[in-house]
Amino acid sequence: KSSVQTIGEEQIQNPYTELLVLKGHQDIVRFLVQIDDCRYEIAFQITGEKLFELHGHTHKITAIALFSSSDVSEEKNHLILTASADRTVIVWDCTSGRQVQKVSCFHSTVKCLTVLQRLDVWLSGGSDLCVWNRKLDLLCKTSHLTDAGISALVELPKNCVAAAVGRELIIFRLVASNDESEGWNVLEVKRLVDHQDNILSLVSVNDLTFVTGSHVGELIVWDALDWTKQASECNFWDSSIHPDVQPEIKLSQSPNETSVQHLTSDEECVFAAVGKGIYVYNLQMKRVIACQRTAHDSSVLHIERLPNRQLISCSEDGSVRIWELREKQQLPAEPVPTGFFSMWGFGRANKQANQAAKKMQENTPVYFLELVGDLIGHSSAVQMFLYFGELGLATCSADHLIILWKDGEHESRLRSLTLFQKLAQNGDLQLKF
Amino acid sequence: MISAPDVVAFTREEELEDELCSEPPLPEEYSVPLFPFASHGVNPWAKVASSKFTRDFILISEFSEQVGPQPLLTIPDDAKVSGTFDLNYFSLRIMSVDYQASFVGHPPGSAYPKLNFVEDSKVVLGDSKEGAFAYVHHLTLYDLEARGFVRPFCMAYISADEHKIMQQFQELSAEFSKASECLKTGNRKAFANELEKKLKDLDYTRTVLHNETEIQKKANDKGYYTTQAIEKANELASVEKSIIEHQDLLKQIRSYPYRKLKGSDFHPYEPECALDQANTGCDQDLTTSDLAEPGETQLYAHVPSYTPKLIKAKSAKCFDKKLKTLEELCDIYFFTQTLDQLHQIERTFRGDVCYLLTDQISRALLKQQRVTNFLFEDVSFLDEKPPEKQYRGCQGLSQDAVDRKCLEESSTPKVVISLGSYKSSVECVPIKMEQEIEDSQEPKMTESVTFEHQENLDYLDADIKGSISSGESIEVLGTEKSASGLTKSESQASLPVSPSPQVGRSKVGSRRTVSEDSIEVLSTCPSESLIPEDFKASYPSAINEEPYVDDEEGGLRFTPKLNPDNADEQEDISKQENLVQVDSACCIGKESPNFLEPLPDLGQKPCDEDGVVRIPPQPYRQVEPGLRGSFGGFPSHDGISGGLLPYELDSRYLTGSREVSKNSLDECSDSTSYISSAASTCSDRTPSPAHLACQAAERHKKKAGQNALRFIRQYPFAHPAIYSLLSGRTLIVLGEEEAIVKKLVTALSIFVPNCGIYAKPVKHWVTSPLHVVDFQKWKLIGLQRTVSPAGVNVLHALSRYSRYVSILDADSKTLRCPLYKGTLVSRLADHRTQIKRGSTYYMHVQSILTQLCSKAFLFTFCHHLHLPISEREPEESVVNRRMNFLKLQLGLANEDIKIVQYLAELLKLQYIQEPGQGVNPLLRFDYVPSFLYKI
Secondary structure, eight states, X not given: OOOOOOOOSOOTTOOEEEEEEEEOOSSOOOOOOOOSSSXXXXXXXXXXXXXXXXXXXXXXXXXXXXXOOSOSSSOOOOEEEEEETTTXXXXXXXXXXXXXXXXXXXXXXXXXXEEXXXXXXXXXXXXXXXXXXXXXXXXXXXXXXXXXXXEEEEEETTTEEEEEETTEEEEEEEEEOSSOSSOEEEEEEEEEOOOSSOEEEEEEOSSSEEEEEETTSOEEEEETTTOOEEEEEOOTTOTTTOTTSOHHHHHHOOGGGGOEEEEEXXXXXXXXXXXXXXXXXXXXXXXXXXEETTSSSSOEEEEEEOTTSEEEEEETTSEEEEEEEEESOSOOOOOOOOHHHHHHTOSSOOSOOSOOOOOOOSSSXXXXXXXXXXXXXXXXXXXXXXXXXXXXXXXXXXXSEEEEEEEHHHHHHHHHHHHHHHHHHHTHHHHOO | OOOOTTTSSOOOOSSOOHHHHHSOOOOGGGOOOOOTTGGGTOOTTSOOOOOSSSSOEEEEEEEETTTEEEEEEEESOOHHHHTTOOHHHHHHHHHHTOOOOOOOBOOTTOSSOBOOOXXXXXXXXXXXXXXXXXXXXXXXXXXXXXXGGEEEEEEEEEESOHHHHHHTHHHHHHHHHHHHHHHHHHHHHHHHHHHHHHHHHHHHHHHHHHHHHHHHHHHOOSSSOOHHHHHHHHHHHHHHXXXXXXXXXXXXXXXXXXXXXXXXXXXXXXXXXXXXXXXXXXXXIIIITTTSOHHHHHHHHTSOOOOOOOOOSSOOOGGGSOOOOHHHHSOHHHHXXXXXXXXXXXXXXXXXXXXXXXXXXXXXHHHXXXXXXXXXXXXXHHHHOOGGGHHHHHHHTOXXXXXXXXXXXXXXXXXXXXXXXXXXXXXXXXXXXXXXXXXXXXXXXXXXXXXXXXXXXXXXXXXXXXXXXXSSOOOBOOOGGGSSOHHHHHHHHHSOOOHHHHHHSOHHHHHHHHHHSSSOOGGGOGGGGGSOOOSOOOOHXXXXXXXXXXXXXXXXOOOTTOOHHHHHHHHHHHHHHHTOOOOOSSXXXXXXXXXXXXXXXXXXXXXXXXXXXOOOOOOOOOOOGGGGGGSTTOOOSSSSOXXXXXXXXXXXXXXXXXXXXXXXXXXXXXXXXXXXHHHHHXXXXXXXXXXXXXXXXXXXXXXXXXXXXXXXXXXXXXXXXXXXXXXXXXXXXXXXXXXXXXXXXHHXXXXXXXXXXXXXXXXXXXXXOOOHHHHHHOSXXXXXXXXXXXXXXXXXXXXXXXGGEEEEETTTTEEEEEOOOOSHHHHHSOXXXXXXXXXXXXXXXXXXXXXXXXXXXXXXXXXXXXXXSSTTOOHHHHHHHHHHIIIIISOXXXXXXXXXXXXXHXXXXXHHOOSSSOOOOOEEOOOOXXXXXXX
């Protein structure tokens, strides 16, 4: 069985050489939302200064969405929508940190929230789908769908939304009602039952395509306009892709290890977090072009594509890893042994043994994912992260912490800038010499 | 930090360290005979003292009216210290210098006994035969039963080193003034209590007598009085007079000017105050009815009162009674406080004077390095203000922490800022009109005060001192308060003097009036304000009365500047005048003892040619003249603040003449005196703990230095370990035994740069698994290694975060950390070093770290090294420039660059930190491979 690839201590390409731990939460931090260009998370600036603490929910928060103001002339007035297991949705004002309104007429937990910025409405998905406007008027709702409720929502062209309900994918369309100017009606357009198991992730690739992933490792690419199946990747553990994998290993795999936890995409590829691994599925070639079957020690929870061909993944094992999609030319650098700890010989010595998982296939993928860095800081599952370009990366975790990872060089330069600004401000520059 | 071992050839070390002793002895023929006094821990530079005592000590003596001068106690309280030194004799000597004979009692022509809030006198006295030199601080305490209500005391710092006394005169004076102030505060409080009790007694007596008289009157209706009745009436009258007198005394003692905030947070003696107030206010309807305002009366109404007893109108004669002890004279709380302070003084001035001076200089210099000093220095005690710097620090206004406090104080409306504000202040109602005179001529006064300051300094310079006729050299240093005629002030104090002669009078004279007055000139007593306001400082009665202009007072020609308060004052005085009565029966009017009379002159002849030329005290002065004008706009942040002005300061240091210092002192002396008083208040909040912290720090330094020395000798991989610390990589000392780990941590802690002005980022002992937050917070951690499952977790966490830490395994003597190839650390920690003593090594380390700090400072504050010169300049060229600077200009090699960069980051963080919030500690790290070092 292949073990997790390690990179060792020398990580030249890893830009994150400074970290700031933000303590504030008392429980698992699940969501991070970017509010605007300079304000990054629900309660923290890049400096880690806590702006607001929003209290209101009595149970865990299940979904969070940002509702930006559509009016350009207006002053920026962002709203944050939070749905919670206490069957409420609270609308918060970002600038003041105050609770604007609380909606508590739900019959079940709202599991997902989607804002249709274009229509200036937002949708809440639970056991039914509700459509709300900015003033929090309930515009319309569907009938009761299932007890399990909608687990994911994605906006599609032509005023449609795709909702993942169990193993079904339901397409709804919002139709302007005739009698009222602002009224909307929601119609169920189509039910797609191609998945064998619960749909866990749902992501829109572009205006023409969206992708779904299910618990048993199916990935289906859909046409966003006529909702037909364009392609599907049924089993990532298919031995045809991984000829070296022994069949018995395949049998022993639990469904957990094949579930598609998270999907992200760029124009060309869909990146799927499947179990412990990461798979790159090329939309044109309609096949997996690169994979890292055991990218982490345990389930990958969130992945994101960076503009610079890099990919960041975070996992239940508490680590964040930075990958780069490269064409297969040279073998990746040999991992640096970390012999010191094995010398001590404490029981659960690192799995980071010397042999790395270089089980790339000669035939299929022309690309491979190379580990360029890992970020170790959290002591528990990293739930999510937010990438701010050169400003850094924020990760949130079940250990109640948020860690801001920054480029030390960049930060140092910023501090110098601040320093000289402050010097000038104090007039200390003039006093000297 | 500044004092390298070659600067100070001698480092203070109480006990010889074992290394020194364990050295193999030299063959006889090569050995140099030991310095004869080496066994005493005396350095060869010290003058061979012929003194009969082994080390400096503090002596408190009293001029007892019953037995004459007598030593009361010494600090340290150890018979060995004073040795064969004749304390009795020396007490006699020092007490005989007391010049002041503070005038207390019935001034001629005055109706009431007057309490004079006399200044302490500060005198240097030498006895070359005895080999003893002393700074003598005279003070008087009030005692209701004492003759003239006063008990003269003195505190003397006795040393065999004359230079020490002379050079540390200012410091000693400042410190002793504080101690004295504390003592006097307690005394005033106790005295007020005493008076109140006495008043109650008297009142009770009066009631009893009154009743008796009434009964007698009723019993005998013949129309004439029996002798018995007349006697009773006389007694009653004398009791009543006594009451009035005592009330007046109480009023005087309470009206002692406090220039402090009433705010409770400014009270160091808070609980005591409450208690005291409780004691004070007891019998409201009689003692305080016309004195205290109604609110206060209600406040104290519930307080259990003292049971008055019947007393004789005439008090016992002086020799019949047992005099109170010093503890009784002062409140016990204040007494112990004073003792603490004195112990602190003893500790502070212990050791050779060169050490003291070096220490002062380095501390003063360090204080200026406001941007960098937090890195390796314990700035907390710098901010606290080192004890000996207090006075001058106030004058120089170097402490912006304190200054800020002062500003706060001054900005609050209630604070009595200057003499001028007495007028409007309700809390400090002037009770004498001389004060008002002074008020009205404030500009003039300012001048004269300045003038006299200068004069005094001139006295110092000219080495003209008063002397005592004892053949030996005895100097009396010019004391500010003693420099004037007593006779003048006597008359002034007692009689209402018209202002015009005052104005015309010599400057010295007018100043004298002020200080002899019950209102003190602010500038003369810097430590005044440590007195808590535990008496009611205000006398509303004086304010609430109707303005009333007496005919007699009309002659005073008070100019329009007089305000109602003023008028009240006059009225008050005139009332006193009007109430002239019988001679008092108790000791109030007693003349001062004859044998004291010639003495007062001694201090007043500063111009006497003594023939003995002495070097005047030339202590290091912290001169920051430019700052005086700037407190208004003092930046409110820490760091490089406007108060820094290092350049200006430097130039001042260079020119550093006394001229300058004089000027600045003069400039500051009056108009900023409130600052100084307030400052001393601030710093005096917690006198002993701060000082103790200093001591502890001193001991810690020594110990750490010693351990560090041992570490670098023992471990060949000390360099990378130290490099880890200096470059901000957390070093974990892993071990089973707590003591060993802690020892290592202590040793290494001297290399850890601070992240802020708070405590060092060092955690001595941790038993739980570490988290990333810990590395952000701590840079040196002692970690327990156990074999239990918990221990496995600990190690697992270590391996997980191994990229952030270097690990020193104390048990297997291994180190896992990045490679170090620089040169800096090898100078810092040379295992072949010849340094043997811990504190010497500590200084060595400090001096190299200071160099490092200055490099970091230079690097941080060079604009072009971090930011492009022009907008078009690419980032790479800036980076190149930066690296060139580090390598070529600063001469740093390899990993040394990282050290300076890390320090620079810390400096930046500290500097850009907003005042309100603490530094958010960052964890900076590199992705560099670690290596395993073994012995």
